[in-house]
Amino acid sequence: MSKEIKDTRDVILECALRLFATKGYHLTKVSDIVRESGCAQATFYWHFKSKLDMTRELFESGQHAMVAAIDRGYRAHVASTEDMLANTRAWLIDLLTFASESRYFMALLLAKGYGADPVIDTAISGVRAALYESLRRNIEQAVTLGMLRDLDKVDVRAAFVYHTIEGTIGWWLFGHGHDLAHQPSIEVQDLADQLARYEFFGLTGK
Amino acid sequence: MSKEIKDTRDVILECALRLFATKGYHLTKVSDIVRESGCAQATFYWHFKSKLDMTRELFESGQHAMVAAIDRGYRAHVASTEDMLANTRAWLIDLLTFASESRYFMALLLAKGYGADPVIDTAISGVRAALYESLRRNIEQAVTLGMLRDLDKVDVRAAFVYHTIEGTIGWWLFGHGHDLAHQPSIEVQDLADQLARYEFFGLTGK
Amino acid sequence: MSKEIKDTRDVILECALRLFATKGYHLTKVSDIVRESGCAQATFYWHFKSKLDMTRELFESGQHAMVAAIDRGYRAHVASTEDMLANTRAWLIDLLTFASESRYFMALLLAKGYGADPVIDTAISGVRAALYESLRRNIEQAVTLGMLRDLDKVDVRAAFVYHTIEGTIGWWLFGHGHDLAHQPSIEVQDLADQLARYEFFGLTGK
Amino acid sequence: MSKEIKDTRDVILECALRLFATKGYHLTKVSDIVRESGCAQATFYWHFKSKLDMTRELFESGQHAMVAAIDRGYRAHVASTEDMLANTRAWLIDLLTFASESRYFMALLLAKGYGADPVIDTAISGVRAALYESLRRNIEQAVTLGMLRDLDKVDVRAAFVYHTIEGTIGWWLFGHGHDLAHQPSIEVQDLADQLARYEFFGLTGK
């Protein structure tokens, strides 16, 4: 029942996220946000210290959710290449599911967020770093277990994988052109499957 | 010696590109640009209709150069997997070379440009589409020649490859965090080599 | 006592009208208006969309008042030349009274307004057209009643009368030279009387 | 033969007059004038000290021509009411002919000029005063000759006549609404005839 009545603060955050994702930080004015929220401009400043501060808060909650999704999918046990593939696939399903359920946040993270402000840029880099680290550890472990060669190239390889995944998520959700109205045309399972295969075997892979 | 004297127009474009790449479109004021350029604000408006118009011009010339680099590296003859790998490697070398010589433009293209203005967003999407198309045609041809399976998955695969390359270039040039001051630590040839291998054989590849 | 406190919006409109009447639209800067109004420049833009928009509003309210004055004085019954003269005289008294009580608006309407902007020009033409039409109908009626000859020359005659009246009002209020400081030296009744006589009998008239 | 080659100076004056008459002083930028004239902006300032100065010059030459037209039509001998009417008619024919041959100047004088600048306003008032004076002297003479009554009302009567004529010329040339594209629909002789009759006998006149 408390769910029914949204307090102004949440409405503002919601509208701001949507507008940022649609038009970007700088093209979204505080006046736009309050117009959408149906409250007065002064009310915005009663709830938040500043536009930047509210944006920071927006990112923080998104970041928590995303890091949770990344960690949730992570499974430690690996004994064979098949295991690796299955693990990665499961992990990707969690990540893709989260992404498709957080379109606005992903839009910010993947495209519209950068250039808003040094503070925001740092926040975005933080989220991305978390994703990258997760992948790097995974690969490192596989190398340690003797399932992948070349210990010294782990960073580069992790970068490859990371950008394949990140970029593909953006494309999957928004198409080329970062169009918020775009609708994904591939199922989560299918995409996770193909991505995992590409990660391990490339274009020529089985 | 005539090379020494740069005309104001070019100086403005240069400064603007650098500032945009550093701070982003919205945080770069016309007053910043002219201060750097050493001319009066009115002079800016003698040379360009508006800030947006100048930015459009900036993108157009960058786009021309980049598309030229993409096309230059493209080689048609393919007879074996080895050929494919060699071709891709050569193509990547051209692309990476261009990218490292056009750091500011790449920064705009890969991160700082989005959200500037719908007009600019469209321009960026255009450049990216050119890169994607080039890759897609390449893969399509390989499939036609029987060197890759799965004609129906070409789009998805092209997206994988495209984002691997684009994202990796950004990481190579600017590190995680899109830091303009970052210096690439891998040689062009080496990176091209590894990228090509990853593209065709994935993490497990030879 | 509540009359004492004028809200900012009205103060701005009042100052703007006065300044426009004094210096004209283009030589009156928004900064002049707010200086006189005693508020900040941004306050102006909180109350009005733009300088032009505010001017439009100014004209609209003036127009309403003036049209009301024109209609108020209009009386239908006419049975003799004496009636016509009396009617016209009464109508002129209302009009002249309004004009002398709306000096600033009249200044704009008769001289300072034109050339401000196509939009404003159209508004002015509208007010003038209302005055002209009122006169034309009057004359037309008189012709119909057989009190004036020449049905086909009504437009020209109405134009004569219209410009006699309009021009004379300007001269009466501001002298030759459109001087805002000028003070009318003829009583309303007297002027109305002479004007009406001139209208019907010309210079030679009794 | 010298007529064929217009020197830049005259071209500028011509274009300026046309533009002023069309858009008004303030909405006509120096850049507009030189664009129409086909010369560079600096050329304008080689020929004229300033925009205002050029405008002053424009008015001066127009003023000379107009005053000449006013004086030309003036005839002294008056012996009867018929003479007065004939004289006035002849004078009006000269004036209307001049006006129709100087549309742009008339547009400035009658509507678009006011509010340009105090200096210009004064110039316009000067031209108008010349016209008014001419009329006043005429009436005064008629009164002296016993052809019109009421010596003490000469000023008011002159004002009536003056505004009838001035306003009607504007209406004849440009219609209501000061439209430069408007075409007069009455012949000079016809209008002069009706105007003179109205002046002396009013609406009821023969």
Next chain:
DNA sequence: GATGAATGAGGTTTCATTCAT
């Protein structure tokens, strides 16, 4: 005579933010 380029001063408008209630 003429001009491409440049500019100082200032214009309108925007916008994040605060004040008073």
Next chain:
DNA sequence: TATGAATGAAACCTCATTCAT
């Protein structure tokens, strides 16, 4: 909690004018 009204700072842009050739 909430808001109508107000505002300082600064943004983009304009325009009459001048400089150097």
